[in-house]
Amino acid sequence: MDPLADLLDGVRARSAEFCRAILEPPWSMRIADGAMLALATALRGQAWIVPDGGEPVPMRTGDVAIIKGPEPYTISDDPATEPDIIVHAGNRLTTLDGVDVTDELRLGPNTSGQSPDGSAIVASGTYQVSGDVTGRLLSALPQILVVPRPSTQAPIMELLAQELSGEGPGQQVFLDRLLDLALIATLRAWFARPEARAPGWYRAQSDPLIGPALRLIHDDPARPWTVGGLAAKVGASRAAFARRFATLVGEPPMAYLTGWRIALAADLLRSSETTIDAIARHVGYANAFALSVAFKRVRGVSPSHHRAGV
Numbered sequence: 001m002d003p004l005a006d007l008l009d010g011v012r013a014r015s016a017e018f019c020r021a022i023l024e025p026p027w028s029m030r031i032a033d034g035a036m037l038a039l040a041t042a043l044r045g046q047a048w049i050v051p052d053g054g055e056p057v058p059m060r061t062g063d064v065a066i067i068k069g070p071e072p073y074t075i076s077d078d079p080a081t082e083p084d085i086i087v088h089a090g091n092r093l094t095t096l097d098g099v100d101v102t103d104e105l106r107l108g109p110n111t112s113g114q115s116p117d118g119s120a121i122v123a124s125g126t127y128q129v130s131g132d133v134t135g136r137l138l139s140a141l142p143q144i145l146v147v148p149r150p151s152t153q154a155p156i157m158e159l160l161a162q163e164l165s166g167e168g169p170g171q172q173v174f175l176d177r178l179l180d181l182a183l184i185a186t187l188r189a190w191f192a193r194p195e196a197r198a199p200g201w202y203r204a205q206s207d208p209l210i211g212p213a214l215r216l217i218h219d220d221p222a223r224p225w226t227v228g229g230l231a232a233k234v235g236a237s238r239a240a241f242a243r244r245f246a247t248l249v250g251e252p253p254m255a256y257l258t259g260w261r262i263a264l265a266a267d268l269l270r271s272s273e274t275t276i277d278a279i280a281r282h283v284g285y286a287n288a289f290a291l292s293v294a295f296k297r298v299r300g301v302s303p304s305h306h307r308a309g310v
Contacts, residue, residue: 002211003201006218007137008184016125016176019091020164022113023120028076030083030096031067035126036138038067039183040075041152043161045120049144050074062149064157064186068141075122109167123161125179132266136259140199151189156182200250209234209241210248214256221261222284227253257284262298265291269307276303 020043021029031038040049041064049065050056052072056079059065067073074083085101086094093102093112105112160178163171191198204210213230216223230253231241245253261283268279280291288303295303301310 002205002215016179017091018110018125018175020111020123022118024118025077026081028081028083030074030086032072032086033089034070036069036129037127038124040065040124041157043121043123047075047122048079050079051143057144057146059146063146064152065146068143110164123164132263145190147186147189200248204248207248209236210245217257225257269303
């Protein structure tokens with residue numbers, strides 16, 4: 001598995017929340033659902049995404065945006081329009097003074113607004129994600145990124161919009177999978193853009209030497225890899241491989257391997273009751289003591305304290 005696939009594996013939609021808002025200017029919504037990641041698109045008209053304390057970002061018809069949370073932000077017809085609706089978790093809608101207007105603004109399944117004839121339609125899906133592996137992906141993204149329509153996978157977005165407008169058997173699962181496809185396509189399109197400043201591990205995936213080495217690490221992190229062993233697997237000298245890996249990825253091979261192992265261990269510690277000794281062996285350490293030494297060196301806390309949330 002390649003690094004992006006591994007990082008995206010922890011961002012799969014599971015009963016994601018979806019919303020299709022039909023709007024007429026002037027309109028403005030305060031998004032305060034606490035989602036770690038949201039994907040939004042303007043199906044009709046355009047919108048502005050306004051982060052607190054940041055520069056407004058335009059989203060034109062057909063553009064797809066990814067917004068990194070959990071901090072609140074505003075989506076509006078104009079950056080100067082003040083919000084009059086707050087969107088909470090579970091697609092609950094309130095006025096600024098806390099009056100629940102969810103039912104009043106419901107126009108249909110997954111759809112809200114004042115009128116079905118509004119000049120703007122914004123569709124969104126949100127992920128409630130956590131974990132150290134996912135964090136490695138989120139840290140590579142700006143707070144808001146927008147991929148213009150020519151670079152998006154329009155058929156996926158059209159399917160998502162069509163499904164949001166109705167109901168059917170298995171709809172939640174269908175929407176979840178479409179959201180995943182839309183997220184993957186948008187991230188790939190974004191990282192391909194010059195302004196994205198894609199992280200080293202992403203750029204290195206296409207390299208004929210370092211790409212295969214990254215896949216080896218991700219496919220089998222528990223293997224006792226060495227720089228020489230990885231170099232031999234991809235057909236390079238140890239010195240040349242080490243230099244090229246550090247140049248493209250931004251850190252030496254063993255530092256990358258350690259970071260990946262510790263991220264995997266951190267997630268397992270929080271998401272399972274597996275013993276620390278078993279987790280250690282699963283990610284490539286001989287025993288709990290060896291993992292503890294590496295974990296504390298990288299994270300500053302012991303595995304047991306990390307598991308306890310200390």
